Amino acid sequence: MNVFIIPSWYPSTSNPIYGIFNQEQAEILANNRPDWTIGISTWGQGDERFLLRALDWRSPLKALKKYPFEDIQLKDNLGVYFTPAFTWTRRFKKGNITGIIRANRKSLERFIVDHGKPDVISVHAAYPGAIIGKALSQEFNIPFVVTAHMSPFPFAEFIKNGEIKRLIREPLLQADALIATSQSLRNKMKSFGLSNIHVLPNPVDTNYFSPSGRSASSKTIILSIGRMEDQKGIDMLLWAFSKLSHNDIELRIGGGGTQLRSYQKLAMSLGISDSVTWLGSLSKSEVLSEMQSCSFFALASRHETFGIVLVEAMACGKPVLSTKCGGPEEIVAENVGLLCEPNEESLAQGLEEMCFKWQEFDPQQIRKIAENKYSGAVWMKQVEELFKDVIGK
Template sequence: MHILFIPSWYPVSRSDVGGSFFREQAQALHKQGCQVGVIYPHFSSLRNGIFAKEKHGIPEFEIDEGVLTYRSYGKNWFPRFPVGIKKLWEYFGTQLFEKYIRTHGLPEIVHVHSMLYAGVVALRVKSRYGIPYVVTEHSSAFARGGVTNSSLRIAEKIQHGAARAFSVSKSFSINLDKRLPRGDVPWGVVPNIVSQKFVDAPIRKIKDSQGFVFLNIALMNKNKNQKNIIKAFAKYFLESAHVSLVIGGHGNEMNALKALAKNLGVAARVKFPGMLSRSQVLEAMSTADAFILSSDYETFGVVLVEALALGKPVIATRCGGPQSIVEEGDGILVDVDDVDELGRAMVRLNTEYSVFNPHEIRARCIERYSEPVIAESLIKTYASVISKDPNSSRSLNELSVA
């Protein structure tokens, strides 16, 4: 089966973590014997400088662990104008698509990751070449009311043209059904995968006398709400010298979080290692005792399934995605923006740690989110869509590439 991913964001280097779960899903499908390609026109912000040194307009190709990957680079000249952004994606995305098929042939199906604005490329490809596409939506902007009416109209056209549409969690699909109803074929759910690297890593750091480490890894913005973790930690573990907190990541809230830890008297036991690579995330999770997600809203929560794959119990807010992830025995769910409930959950994990069996936690995670499980589910979906589409078997020779 030949599958082409068109993501709305994607890693531009091996060290880039943005969209890394799209990349890992593409690689998982390749491992299952599929031919998988990715095309990604990257548009950087004008705030980086109009004349900043970048590979403007020059397509870049690599075979990334078996995945045929094409990127191009340009500026987002219309950051506040959805129609302008749509035109940029249509033009540069179509150019990349035509370059891709000249070498690798037509894909049988296109998979769009996040509709705005990769979906406009898939819609154009479907119109011109008759190739069906499916959508997986990831952007929390739809649920948080952050999508303008003009962008919503573009998304409506994209989802209307999709053979199937999914989100990454049940609560998010329910929300999308209200905003972008699909009639008789409602929004389904296909969760993100957990990378095989987390599944293969040894289970480490069972609680011992040397201390207890809580870990959070996320962008440092207001939605991630790490300030509540620090407040709970200071309130419930102020005198617990053996308990520490690590907050990995970066963002515009970092200085405020460091100041809060200092003001609350816990700066010596709250560490900020900064931005972490994928391998550093794995190492940090492996050596922690428990993971905390404190967000106001999440469509899924990839870091949660990564922690579970390493056998770590988790604490997560009931902010959307986590309710579909955290099962009995995996950890504790708490209300959004409730410092005391979060603090009590942290105390419970620390004092009742032996109740949470790391090997059972990992087994449940593998059963739901491992690469083979999600990849096989996707392949069945693709096959169903292709078999029902009369144009899906058309060859490159039957179509004009020009």
Template sequence: MSNIKNNFKIHKPSSLLIITPGYPDKDNSLIMSKFVKEQVEYLKSYFDTVYIISPIPHSFGLFESDKLCHDYTYDNIKIYFPRCYYVPIFYFKKILLDNRLKVIINTIEKNNLKFDVIHAHTTWPSGYIGAKLKEKYHVPSILTIHENGDWFEKEVKMDFPLINYAWENSDVLIRVNNKDIPILKQYNDNTYSIPNGYSSKYKILNKKECRDILNIQQDKKVIFSLGVLIKRKGFNFLIDAIKIILKSNPDILCVIGGSGPLKKKLEKQIHDLKLNNHVLLAGFIQEEQLPIWINACDIFVLPSLSESFGIVQIEAMACGKPVIATYNGGSEEIIISDEYGLLVDPRNAYDLAQKIEIALNKQWDKEKILKYAEQYQWENIASRIVSVYNKTYSENVIFN
């Protein structure tokens, strides 16, 4: 063993296979797991070829993903969207129907894909599939666990054999926060904390010009929030908070970007509270428009009940904006000082309203926020991920 250590040389992989539950289509008209695509943009320069496989459920053209997602290539990246069948039901610790592993193997064989490292995103099914492909093709598999706090906690409590298999048999586990590392180390000693990142398009722009583009009055105090309109994102508490704030701040405008199943319910809440002139549901916002919306605001608010990390808050910081967020499992590891933002109790509209008012009246140091956010630039995060690839691949070459 000592001779191996003395002669240890880092071997670098030349091709990467990514398994992900979602990936944007060619025209970016359907945004799924955009953070994976952004990460790939900064990983691709380290490889000759990057393969991405994202299984899409057959729906006879009913689902947007089935209609829009077709194989495409750009730069040195090849994306495959094989169609699959699965019923997302766990019954007696078995899956009723799921052929995603099979269709991924078929895609690999059909296209004669050769890869040195596998990187899977999210535990089920990608992490499980990555561990199975590791056995079949004898290449190392890395799993990044993106699950929000509540989801991750359920996975641990389920004690589901296939989930445990993914954690125990991946060569490396990466968690996007720090607090869950001790739990994951019970399944796999090779567990690291590496956060998500933000792209270079998030930067400071002229606030006046951004407001002119969006037709927002210059004298308004603008709050911006973003996310899928689902219960976990806590937008109902933000709307209640705006009602409270209006008593002392009549010039408030709160913009919530995103689409989702709770749209009608949130619209009714806004109408019932007579907030139509103060809360705007902006709907789905195109990726290229997001930096404009963020730069047009005064503060960014993330009222989520549960997050693993919360990419939008570092994107806001990259634009020099302070962030008001809840104690949700991810934000407290990012907002580590009141120089970058403020933390509030989840599900507490009064606490949220109070912290928003404090933030609107505080003089924030943009340069300090920007400097802090730099650690989350994708260039820096990608470099850390590639170091894990290289180390794991090199060890695999030597010991196999």
């Protein structure tokens, strides 16, 4: 089977963790199906070199001339097809969607020369992915599947008068199948009139994310990793942490973003700076090391379509604490951790309880649950069945 992937978000030199889960899912496909050929289409998603700004428009122009296209073979059956395109605000000419479609068309044409026509186009996120997928599907007569990732779904800018704007509504309605990463997301999508929605939780590489075997620290270490943006609720987490009655507890926070400085100032004002370690943006190997070393993982998000970091921590045998914010309610059961309401008081109570009982959880049982429900092999069977069904139609 030939699969052509169009990810709305994808890692770049300037933003190495931007949409990294899309790259990881492609690698899971390639590893589990060596007889499949997979191409990833990129055009500079989130890459500073191709973001066109009024104050600095010359740099992207130079970059576009310097990088006409580039194809990179990641594995024998997995390659990246890069054709650069400008990106700018969606308020002007829909963010250059015409140019982005043109770039993806060129990448698809090179994939066809190398491997033949794809059997299916796998799109990640409604904008701009679903728009690109619809255009190429119609032009090349290839079925396309869209996995929804927006959190919340859809972003506010894509809603008008309580309905999804036509820009992304039509591609979603015309997709051969839609994928929601949780039942919660599926329900939200259905509330906007979408149908033919299949629930496939995001996979985790449980071979990579695994327990270290090292002895746990005598100190209670709480780990939280995510973008430093309002959605992730780091402000609530800091406030809740400041209310703990325990001593000898460390909160380690990983991730970068626009709110990092304000969160650091908040920690100072709460008097907890000495107990909070700011890790900044982390590589995949650094995430693994932090998860293997923590006592438990805490997710304080205001809304999540899934919650992949929870499953990564579980694969490392770690109990988890999460707010009830959508996807996590389907991940966190009593034998893997605790759920709390998405507010400061409830989160403080959850942290307090987890600090007392995190050692009571069974790491082997937690990991087993992650393997049985979220491993690449389990996800692959579901994806293969869906793709074959779509192709058969």
